[in-house]
Amino acid sequence: MFAATLDTTIEFLKGVGPKRAELFQKELGIFTYDHLLNYYPFRYIDRTRFYKINELDPDLPYVQILGRITSKEIIGEKHKKRLVARLTDETGTIELVWFQSLKWVDENLSKGKVYIVFGKPVVFNGSFSISHPELENYPRPATITGNLRLQPVYHSTEKLKKFFLDSKGIQKLQTQLIEQHIKEVRESLPLHVLEKYHMISKKEALLNIHFPKDVKALKSAERRLKFEELFFIQLQLLHTKQQRELRFKGHAFGAVGDKVNTFYKEILPFELTNAQKRVIKEIRLDTQRGIQMNRLVQGDVGSGKTVVALMSMLLANDNGFQACMMAPTEILARQHYESIASLVKDGLVSVAILTGSSTKKQRTQLHKELEAGEIDILVGTHALIEDKVVFKNLGLVVIDEQHRFGVEQRAKLWRKNVIPPHILVMTATPIPRTLAMTLYGDLDVSIIDELPAGRKPIDTRHLYEGQRLRMFGFMKQEIAKGRQIYIVYPLIKESEKLDLLHLEAGIEQMRYQFPLPDYQISIVHGKMPNADKQYEMQRFIEGKNQIMVATTVIEVGVNVPNASVMIIENAERFGLSQLHQLRGRVGRGAEQSFCILMSGNKLSKEGKLRLETMVKTNNGFEISEIDLQLRGPGDISGTQQSGVLDLKLADLATDQLILQEARSTVMEILKADPMLEEPNNSLLRTYLAKRSRGIAFDKIS
Ligand code: ADP
Ligand code: MG
Secondary structure (H helix, E strand, O other), X not given: OOOOOOOOEHHHOOOOHHHHHHHHHHHHOOOEHHHHHOOOOOEEEEOOOOEOHHHOOOOOOOEEEEEEEEEEEEEOOHHHOEEEEEEEEOOEEEEEEEOOOHHHHHHHOOOOOEEEEEEOXXXXXXXXXXXXXXXXXOOOOOOOOXXXXXXXXXOOOHHHHHOOOOHHHHHHHHHHHHHHHHHHOOOOOOHHHHHHOOOOOHHHHHHHHHOOOOHHHHHHHHHHHHHHHHHHHHHHHHHHHHHHXXXXXXXXXXXXXXXXXXXXXXXXXXXXXXXXHHHHHHHHHHHOOOEOOEEEEEEOOOOOHHHHXXXXXXXXXXXXXXXXXXXOOHHHXXXXXXXXXHHOOOOOOOEEEEOOOOOHHHHHHHHHHHHOOOOOEEEEOHHHHOOOOOOOOEEEEEEEOHHHOOHHHHHHHXXXXXXXXXXXXXXXXXXXXXXXXXXXXXXXXXXEOOOOOOOOOOEEEEEEXXXXXXXXXXHHHHHHOOOEEEEEEOOOOOOHHHHHHHHHHHHHHHHHHOOOOOOOEEEEOOOOOHHHHHHHHHHHHOOOOOEEEEEOOOOOOOOOOOXXXXXXXXXXXXXXXXXXXXXXXXXXXXXXXXXXXXEOOOOOHHHHHHHHHHHHOOOHHHHHHHHHHHHOHHHOOOOOOOHHHOOOOOOOOOOHHHHHHHHHHHHHHHHHOOOOOOHHHHHHHHHHHHHHHHHHHHHHO
């Protein structure tokens, strides 16, 4: 008989075997004993609390009931067969129903016997029933599982359940693992870390996550395991960052020269906000170290990121380097180019633009000037990444609206110089701190958390469908004042055709109920050719059309200062961050701006909360925090593809404190022992070595 260890294939665990092992692998990615031991319950039932049948309520989650089986029978034909039993206590009776494994249940369930039953009660035909409840004999045996006060509940799948691997089945296997193998569990965190935060050992944590002694022990186990989870993510991120800094030199922008000074003293038409000053200083300090900068600048729409970018580029120019700025769309690139070119007029520096629609002749000329170092600042789209674009001496790359560019594209820009340029990534999508620390944990983050003075907050109102005439009245009034208006319709992914119908019906209704001769409408939606889209947008930008009706294709960052009203139809269908982004299209000029959220008369609780939040605050960071609480990290824009968010226990919405602790601990460790050579950090070195082998392997396969 071979001696099993935690690395043994799950197949060999008593009660598993080849078929279930295969299911474990396919359904849950569990291959070894260790994997299963690290498959945690997702919640617990209080086994000290028994519900009486007359206390049941359809709002209750899982409940535990003690009762006697008073009848059981198999009813129905063939594939509709089911086993129905009645469970009775002194207050009433409920039905227990099984649709699968009828034979097994029939053999194991005895009429007249008392059982402990677990399950979610639902109302069916006017009375309570529980389908596929879990059953336990009564009284409970005096074993570890028998003595549990908190019953673990594991996620399972339909396929696993067919092979009796429901929550109870998994619990049985966990019992076995704990009894036979818990002693083999090795500590994964350095002792000094455990001591610092008074955390329990890995062994104790695993024991208590599966079979908690009491609520306090469960909390300690959760805290320890969450910490560990976040700690190792931070270790990887910060280690990557540190290695990059050790390995890649960066251009040292030693001096602030004429260009920055002239711009700041003589050209800049306004006073910088304190936040802008702070961020520029952070960039200045970061770029003079001789280490490549990788910095993310987060700032709400309108917080003035462009001028921060421009001054950073001028700093590069002052130090003899070229700079470029990349935007996700042609319209945005053009806007940046125009605003930058108008700010640095009088020949302070030379600025050029390169996009997909630059002609061959323009390109040839531009390539030449770029290589000769005659262009100081190049603004453009993806076209900048092409290999043909060669700089004489690129020192800084600014990437606007980061989430549209992939890591691969970022890397391409790096290779545009022997010493990689400094990278400044700008995003107008505020993300909560915990997310930023996890998603961009290998970047330094600067935050512009202040709007320029005198900016009037956008006045946001929520109107119900029944108040539509008021909305039309308001539009009329604003158009009469010479303002322009956006009306946005949500995109319903399932049917673009329906979206369009919806949008067209909306325009019809508007023309009918709002008959003014002197307004023109631009219509922009995903289904129309690019050229038409550009044409319609251009008319709106030039003020020839007063109203722009669009699906959500309205470009991020499009700047039409005279547009001061944003109307969002079916606003309850949008997520918070999207609503905030859309609202950011207005409030760019001197006029008071408005955002009107139109919704149906019936709203879900969450939909209502979203709209209330929008009405209450203009602060993007506050909104992103609420969004995170409402939807969880997976749905926040730009995070979908990121594997770092597959957290097992930790929750970025609620575990901010643990994340802080984990991150600062890693920072301290890496600072004191950069190569992790100290014996008491050897666990960490081993972890990283294993990971990097794993990653290399992933890339090959
Ligand atoms: P965003 O952060 O959304 O990219 P922009 O850089 O486009 O914002 O700035 C929005 C507007 O605010 C621009 O018209 C810009 O000139 C102006 N602006 C930027 N900073 C200031 C400031 N400190 N004071 C006054 N206006 C400013
Ligand atoms: Mg911008």
